[in-house]
């Protein structure tokens with residue numbers, strides 16, 4: 001084991017102190033292990049106290065620039081439902097892969113991606129540029145000592161994309177990274193302000209610390225996303241007028257059954273599902289001027305949903321649901337019934353929605 005750890009060290013050292021590997025990893029400054037500003041000390045002082053949840057079991061966590069994954073393991077330990085890690089650098093990604101495999105944590109998903117144009121010392125061999133498509137909908141994203149590695153236009157673009165994918169962001173920054181202006185607290189607040197609301201921050205006095213830093217962490221909430229309780233959304237869907245005017249009760253029951261079979265059953269042909277019968281009956285009652293659906297089209301549609309259900313189970317949602325408002329009754333309407341039903345069967349009690357009430 002210690003030989004593997006030694007071989008995985010980038011330039012002879014590990015950037016993160018991963019405690020569960022058996023023997024301590026070689027660090028360039030071992031005294032950082034006792035600091036509030038590095039490794040677990042950074043998590044305990046600057047990150048965990050800002051997590052805005054009481055119960056983590058229905059929440060998803062993502063870190064961009066996660067290095068060997070120390071904070072992913074901390075999020076896993078707290079009980080987050082799914083934990084996503086993104087790392088650009090080839091050598092750090094190897095460490096991350098090794099640590100995830102060694103940890104046996106089943107709910108950690110990792111990918112090698114880079115944001116924009118990385119610094120020359122980040123070796124992006126094997127990495128592809130991250131797009132909005134790659135990002136899943138999560139409750140909180142951590143950008144820890146990453147923002148000052150990014151060019152301004154890449155940071156602004158990332159902040160805009162994340163505001164439609166992540167309910168909250170925690171950003172940790174080192175105010176003394178003077179050569180890179182993006183380390184500056186006020187500069188960051190300005191960058192965030194178009195899409196994010198500042199909620200709170202943590203600043204810690206560096207007295208009596210073996211390796212002090214001028215560090216700040218901040219919690220922001222997206223201006224474009226809101227969360228809703230699944231039960232309330234479901235009630236609206238069942239007894240209200242559907243966004244697309246279909247028989248919501250029948251849709252809900254039959255699609256729930258399809259999701260259940262796909263997730264927990266041992267397979268059933270699409271044609272023998274109640275959802276297929278429901279879709280066939282809708283096709284029969286459809287206005288012929290709008291064009292009729294054929295049986296083959298309906299089967300293709302159902303098979304597409306079956307693949308989507310498994311993708312949501314393995315990787316989470318690609319897009320949030322959409323929250324709208326009926327202009328006459330002022331009632332809230334949520335579009336995305338298929339996704340909502342799938343999340344409910346997966347044990348989620350809340351859904352994240354893009355707030356389109358003023359559009």
Ligand SMILES: C[S@@+](CC[C@H](N)C(=O)[O-])C[C@H]1O[C@@H](n2cnc3c(N)ncnc32)[C@H](O)[C@@H]1O
Pocket residue numbers: 016039064065066067068086087088089092113114115116117118119122143144145146149150
């Ligand atoms: C200073 S380290 C911080 C690691 C960890 N977040 C922490 O706080 O301990 C920055 C990390 O971001 C990664 N990184 C740098 N530029 C990146 C980019 N453009 N896209 C994705 N990751 C990047 C680096 O490879 C490195 O692992």
